[in-house]
Amino acid sequence: MSRPTTDQEAVLDDIFETLAALAPEIRASLPGRRTKSDETNPSGEVRLEADAYADELLEEALGAIDGVGFYASEEQAEPIDTGEGLSVALDPLDGSSNLKPNSPMGTIIAVYDEPLPGDGDSLLASGFVLFGPIMTMSVARDGVLTEAVVENGEIDVITEDLDIPEEPTVYGMGGRVPDWTEGFAAFIDEVEQEYKLRYGGSMVADVNQVLTYGGIFSYPALQSAPDGKLRLQFEGIPMAYLVECAGGRSSDGSQSILDVEATDLHQRVPVHLGNEQLIDRVEAHLADE
Ligand code: FDP
Numbered sequence: 001m002s003r004p005t006t007d008q009e010a011v012l013d014d015i016f017e018t019l020a021a022l023a024p025e026i027r028a029s030l031p032g033r034r035t036k037s038d039e040t041n042p043s044g045e046v047r048l049e050a051d052a053y054a055d056e057l058l059e060e061a062l063g064a065i066d067g068v069g070f071y072a073s074e075e076q077a078e079p080i081d082t083g084e085g086l087s088v089a090l091d092p093l094d095g096s097s098n099l100k101p102n103s104p105m106g107t108i109i110a111v112y113d114e115p116l117p118g119d120g121d122s123l124l125a126s127g128f129v130l131f132g133p134i135m136t137m138s139v140a141r142d143g144v145l146t147e148a149v150v151e152n153g154e155i156d157v158i159t160e161d162l163d164i165p166e167e168p169t170v171y172g173m174g175g176r177v178p179d180w181t182e183g184f185a186a187f188i189d190e191v192e193q194e195y196k197l198r199y200g201g202s203m204v205a206d207v208n209q210v211l212t213y214g215g216i217f218s219y220p221a222l223q224s225a226p227d228g229k230l231r232l233q234f235e236g237i238p239m240a241y242l243v244e245c246a247g248g249r250s251s252d253g254s255q256s257i258l259d260v261e262a263t264d265l266h267q268r269v270p271v272h273l274g275n276e277q278l279i280d281r282v283e284a285h286l287a288d289e
Pocket of ligand 1: 093094095096097098174175201202203204206219229230231235
């Protein structure tokens, strides 16, 4: 993790205020943009019109901020040069397959102080907006996680220093069960005796419930996809920082996701996020494979 300078703190304020200001517009755009476009993103996934729209809005507004030098997103192959300064990495609409069944979705942002790809050492701050029954924004900065309600584009802080509850309650994980590795399946055999399964298919909402109730979210390494599904720059690193700021742990299976070396903008990473004791346990099972 990098420590922001005073000038960088001002740019971070601007970035998060801009994200909150845009959030109602992104949300309002969803009902009319549920159809698939004929394009795929750099990871080969079919784009919805909503993905493209959110990406354009965010690129225009964040790229225009004085002190933002690069805009990168899951939707574009390369970072866009927007001037001089920090790099922002966006998952404009996380969980976009939830749009069709009208389930929660979000926007994830990471701010790095280096050109991308950047790893955890160059991360300055991260956050997400959750488009649920209410719109909330969670921001991790200076080692602290803050949760706010976004009302009319304004940030109204509701929890100043959010801590993950000590007693875990829920677990949720992606990937088809027959595709899990032996160690991960053995871990789930254990946790399903103790906790309640909750998986919605949107990382933002699934991680937010872990932050709210305690527990674990995983999108593990699969037999067919040893690096899992989620992207390091846009999902893994920002969400790992959010959870670590709340006193939880992150892991790619053997180390903090903030310690994973970033070699490619669209690189994938196995993801485990949650209470320390559960991350320790999943790592122990994976080490035994
Ligand atoms: P989606 O493909 O719907 O955009 O990275 C994207 C993501 O959703 C995450 O939000 C979510 O955790 C995961 O993929 C869902 O994948 P599965 O459909 O395989 O569960």
